[in-house]
Amino acid sequence: MKLTRKTSMAALLAVAAITLAACGSDDKTTTTTPATTAPSTSSVVESSSDAPTSGATGSETSGEVTSGSTEGSSAPAEQLSGTLTAAGASSQNSAMTAWIADYNATQPGVTINYDPVGSGAGREQFLSGSAQFAGSDSALSDEELATSKNVCGPGGALDIPVYISPIAIPFNVEGVTDLNLKPAVIAQIFDKKITKWNDPAIVADNPDATLPDLAITPVNRSDDSGTSKNFQQYLLAAAPTDWTYEAADAWPVKGGEAANGTSGVIEVVSSTNGAIGYADASAVGQLPTAAVGVGDSFAKYSAEAAAAVVDESKQVEGRGEHDLALSLARDTTSTGTYPVVLVSYHLVCSNYSDANNGNMVKSFLSYVISPEGQASAAESAGSAPISDDLRTKAQAAIDSITTG
Numbered sequence: 001m002k003l004t005r006k007t008s009m010a011a012l013l014a015v016a017a018i019t020l021a022a023c024g025s026d027d028k029t030t031t032t033t034p035a036t037t038a039p040s041t042s043s044v045v046e047s048s049s050d051a052p053t054s055g056a057t058g059s060e061t062s063g064e065v066t067s068g069s070t071e072g073s074s075a076p077a078e079q080l081s082g083t084l085t086a087a088g089a090s091s092q093n094s095a096m097t098a099w100i101a102d103y104n105a106t107q108p109g110v111t112i113n114y115d116p117v118g119s120g121a122g123r124e125q126f127l128s129g130s131a132q133f134a135g136s137d138s139a140l141s142d143e144e145l146a147t148s149k150n151v152c153g154p155g156g157a158l159d160i161p162v163y164i165s166p167i168a169i170p171f172n173v174e175g176v177t178d179l180n181l182k183p184a185v186i187a188q189i190f191d192k193k194i195t196k197w198n199d200p201a202i203v204a205d206n207p208d209a210t211l212p213d214l215a216i217t218p219v220n221r222s223d224d225s226g227t228s229k230n231f232q233q234y235l236l237a238a239a240p241t242d243w244t245y246e247a248a249d250a251w252p253v254k255g256g257e258a259a260n261g262t263s264g265v266i267e268v269v270s271s272t273n274g275a276i277g278y279a280d281a282s283a284v285g286q287l288p289t290a291a292v293g294v295g296d297s298f299a300k301y302s303a304e305a306a307a308a309v310v311d312e313s314k315q316v317e318g319r320g321e322h323d324l325a326l327s328l329a330r331d332t333t334s335t336g337t338y339p340v341v342l343v344s345y346h347l348v349c350s351n352y353s354d355a356n357n358g359n360m361v362k363s364f365l366s367y368v369i370s371p372e373g374q375a376s377a378a379e380s381a382g383s384a385p386i387s388d389d390l391r392t393k394a395q396a397a398i399d400s401i402t403t404g
Helices: 007-014 090-106 119-128 142-152 183-190 226-238 261-271 303-311 355-369 371-381 388-399
Strands: 043-045 064-066 082-088 110-115 133-136 157-168 217-221 257-259 291-294 297-299 341-349
Touching: 082 119, 082 355, 090 110, 090 157, 090 226, 090 261, 090 341, 090 355, 090 371, 110 355, 119 133, 119 142, 119 226, 119 341, 142 157, 142 341, 157 226, 157 303, 157 355, 157 371, 157 388, 183 217, 183 226, 183 291, 217 226, 217 261, 226 341, 257 261, 303 341, 341 355, 355 371, 355 388
Parallel strands: 082 110, 082 133, 217 257
Antiparallel strands: 043 064, 064 110, 133 341, 157 341, 291 297
């Protein structure tokens, strides 16, 4: 299901330079070899499994989104040239494919290799210095911020929010297309405390559905995932009595059905009668999704409802002036909100010793957070654009990055 913005979004979408429908998972198998002399746009490439090294041009990993040069684009005032290596959240993959293609239209000399290996692996590559920036569905922890000083200098790293998206709860129950689930029920399902679809707690909120005497198969991520952490943070905030696990990238409940990456979860849910999972909304396709309890009503996911939660949220306290990590209002009961939401970040250094790398990072991120970049992501991935206020703060953070 593709989300669409309302009237305000229509104006933004009109100015998007290029939009590219792309894969929404982290294990895409399509393989395209980028040209070395002919121009190319974003593609998926395949190569060795070794982690890329900083500045390398030939170390793409499987599923990676790669940019190349594009002829005929209008030249900006300053043309840049070089290669950026990045890795991280699979939730951003569709948006990253579009962002890279659009950016290449005006900066054909910059190649950006993005490997959607998951938030945890992306942060590891960034903190080890093998990636110039990372995509992550979770902001850096205090410990990770301290570690970032090893590669970013005394100022450490910055969390810059670039992508807002609902986390959908897709399900596959034969004959059922609509489903209401309260936060406590969702928590008990994924904790394997509610095990049948005709459990009284589910039936009570779905009087018009014919719920079968069928085992529930909750499907979680097997890899370290920011989507998993965000989903657990929602459960902790909205159903603290029923979900008592500490939120982490690793899934805490043992013995369930697990799948690698966003696409792995969707594949298992799609092929298993009785399954239910969680995934970035851009990836659910035609699967039905649950409406979640918010206050006294139930809310279906939408870009607008996800953005409304971010608007209610505050910055994490105790961090630097330009670190924009957010504490999301996941326990909101406001009408028009969908609290199962993730904010995905680009993790960047506050200083790049390689001035060219730093200038390319600043240039690319400035496009990503622009109205055009956000409109392109909304079209390709169904995400919600960041607000003008958040964009102003993000641009100030980008401008604060020093080089050399």
